[in-house]
Amino acid sequence: MTDRGFFPLEKKYAVALITYIALAVLFFLPWARQHSVYGVSLFGWLMGAFMFVAPVINLLVLRSDNTGK
Amino acid sequence: MRTTELAVTLIYIVVCIGIGLWARSKVRESKDDYWVAGRRVGVFTNTWAIMAALASGGSILGVTGLGYRLGLPYVFSMYAGAVVGFPIAAMLVAKPLVNLGKYTITDFLAERFDSKLLKVVIPLIIVISMGTYIVAQMKAAGVAAQYLLGISYNHAIILTSVVFILYVSIGGMWAVTVTDVLQGIIMVGMMLLVAAISLARFGGLGGLLTQATAAAPNIGKLVDMPMSSYVGAFVVWAAAIPVIPHIVMRIYTSKDVKSARLSLNYAMLIYAFMIFFGVVGISAGGHLLAPGLKDADTVYLIMVESFLPRVLGGLALAAVMAAVMSTTDALLLACASAVSHDLYERVINPRASDKTLVNISLVTTWVIGLLAMFFAFNPPKLLTMLYTAAVGLIVSSLFVPTILGIWWKGTNTQGATAGVLVGAVSYLWLLWFTKMPALSHVLVSLPLCLFVTVIVSLLTPPPSAATLERVQQLHK
Numbered sequence: 001m002t003d004r005g006f007f008p009l010e011k012k013y014a015v016a017l018i019t020y021i022a023l024a025v026l027f028f029l030p031w032a033r034q035h036s037v038y039g040v041s042l043f044g045w046l047m048g049a050f051m052f053v054a055p056v057i058n059l060l061v062l063r064s065d066n067t068g069k
Numbered sequence: 070m071r072t073t074e075l076a077v078t079l080i081y082i083v084v085c086i087g088i089g090l091w092a093r094s095k096v097r098e099s100k101d102d103y104w105v106a107g108r109r110v111g112v113f114t115n116t117w118a119i120m121a122a123l124a125s126g127g128s129i130l131g132v133t134g135l136g137y138r139l140g141l142p143y144v145f146s147m148y149a150g151a152v153v154g155f156p157i158a159a160m161l162v163a164k165p166l167v168n169l170g171k172y173t174i175t176d177f178l179a180e181r182f183d184s185k186l187l188k189v190v191i192p193l194i195i196v197i198s199m200g201t202y203i204v205a206q207m208k209a210a211g212v213a214a215q216y217l218l219g220i221s222y223n224h225a226i227i228l229t230s231v232v233f234i235l236y237v238s239i240g241g242m243w244a245v246t247v248t249d250v251l252q253g254i255i256m257v258g259m260m261l262l263v264a265a266i267s268l269a270r271f272g273g274l275g276g277l278l279t280q281a282t283a284a285a286p287n288i289g290k291l292v293d294m295p296m297s298s299y300v301g302a303f304v305v306w307a308a309a310i311p312v313i314p315h316i317v318m319r320i321y322t323s324k325d326v327k328s329a330r331l332s333l334n335y336a337m338l339i340y341a342f343m344i345f346f347g348v349v350g351i352s353a354g355g356h357l358l359a360p361g362l363k364d365a366d367t368v369y370l371i372m373v374e375s376f377l378p379r380v381l382g383g384l385a386l387a388a389v390m391a392a393v394m395s396t397t398d399a400l401l402l403a404c405a406s407a408v409s410h411d412l413y414e415r416v417i418n419p420r421a422s423d424k425t426l427v428n429i430s431l432v433t434t435w436v437i438g439l440l441a442m443f444f445a446f447n448p449p450k451l452l453t454m455l456y457t458a459a460v461g462l463i464v465s466s467l468f469v470p471t472i473l474g475i476w477w478k479g480t481n482t483q484g485a486t487a488g489v490l491v492g493a494v495s496y497l498w499l500l501w502f503t504k505m506p507a508l509s510h511v512l513v514s515l516p517l518c519l520f521v522t523v524i525v526s527l528l529t530p531p532p533s534a535a536t537l538e539r540v541q542q543l544h545k
Binding site for chain 2: 043048
């Protein structure tokens with residue numbers, strides 16, 4: 001019997017990965033393009049915020065990780 | 070000629086060359102030192118080195134120019150992709166690569182897939198993509214040196230190219246890493262300083278944006294490009310970071326897995342600050358200070374000249390050189406390792422000594438550097454669009470086989486080979502022979518690569534138990 005499954009990804013990483021994908025999809029939907037703040041599309045602000053949110057989420061996930069130490 | 074600015078920039082370049090000479094003593098005959106800095110780089114140093122490797126001439130001249138021309142939402146969607154790519158790299162590739170303990174992305178693919186074709190094709194893809202990336206960096210250096218010295222663009226390109234190649238070729242990864250820390254700090258500091266002055270002068274974030282979007286409404290809107298271009302810009306960078314050679318080499322330099330993961334994330338936080346405030350302060354402020362610029366990539370230089378006293382202006386220009394040098398050196402090293410390690414050592418002469426390989430790296434660095442210099446004489450207008458298109462080739466061909474090779478047991482050599490070839494050929498065909506919106510080509514080539522890799526893998530025999538055992542070890 002051949003094994004064509006996946007190597008396991010820790011749950012916390014899987015959750016973080018799904019969060020990134022979900023946020024990206026959410027921000028690219030049309031609703032974010034219909035509003036603006038200070039003349040800049042809400043889409044722009046959300047993408048700008050994403051730049052800070054993404055590494056912060058991952059650093060929080062890493063806090064409980066002792067891999068490689 | 071701007072004497073004070075020139076003096077500051079020259080002192081900076083001399084310091085970098087001095088560091089290269091110092092580092093030379095460490096790399097004479099050790100390829101571990103030459104390519105991955107002896108695998109002893111800690112979190113602080115690697116954070117700044119990763120940040121500086123990604124924050125290129127494109128990130129100062131290019132990104133502010135792009136924001137000026139195409140608007141803030143476009144830049145943020147592109148760079149949010151890059152920033153998201155780092156956590157993805159930290160989670161999906163850092164551990165297996167650190168555990169593998171080699172030098173390049175090709176090392177992993179060669180270890181996972183026993184294909185002579187891949188061992189030749191992948192280094193070629195890397196050299197073509199990274200070579201194009203270097204051309205964009207050299208244009209940035211040329212623009213800055215031209216402004217600084219008052220000489221012709223072509224002379225500026227020759228001068229800066231020779232300096233960059235010289236210091237990379239003498240020091241390898243040790244020189245690149247140590248100088249990257251210095252370069253990273255200078256470029257972040259100066260870009261944030263110029264942005265802060267612009268924000269203060271034009272009434273803070275709200276005041277500046279209100280005035281700038283009144284003067285140039287398009288900078289706040291999604292108008293110039295179709296949505297597929299925005300999505301493509303995001304996807305290219307998000308998928309590039311886990312496989313782009315000059316970042317992957319940084320993962321190998323880390324002393325352990327956690328150090329690699331932390332460095333990737335800290336680097337991105339710093340990068341996010343620099344890009345966000347740099348683009349708001351400089352690109353948007355540029356429309357108030359210098360409306361209607363023909364060459365958008367000069368907006369940072371114009372801001373520096375208007376806002377800063379001469380010595381600080383010199384440092385701000387040195388920051389551009391720093392950005393270009395820190396990326397160009399990493400790119401040159403990635404190209405050199407693709408030729409000497411991936412091609413020569415793996416395919417042509419597996420018994421080559423470390424000294425021979427380091428010497429081949431030196432020659433390769435000069436050949437690729439000089440070729441890039443030649444192409445930089447006539448570059449396209451927007452820096453960032455040029456190198457992002459080049460990165461798209463690597464993404465289209467290497468992202469899927471790398472990620473599936475690490476995580477899906479069913480990926481086999483036939484599937485990965487077909488995926489690499491279909492990804493690369495389809496991307497180049499779409500880029501050259503269709504009129505798809507800029508940077509959207511990857512939205513077709515990447516799924517195509519995924520589809521072909523999976524289908525061919527399913528239709529051909531699965532990988533051997535020994536292969537899967539080797540991959541299993543990388544996850545421990």
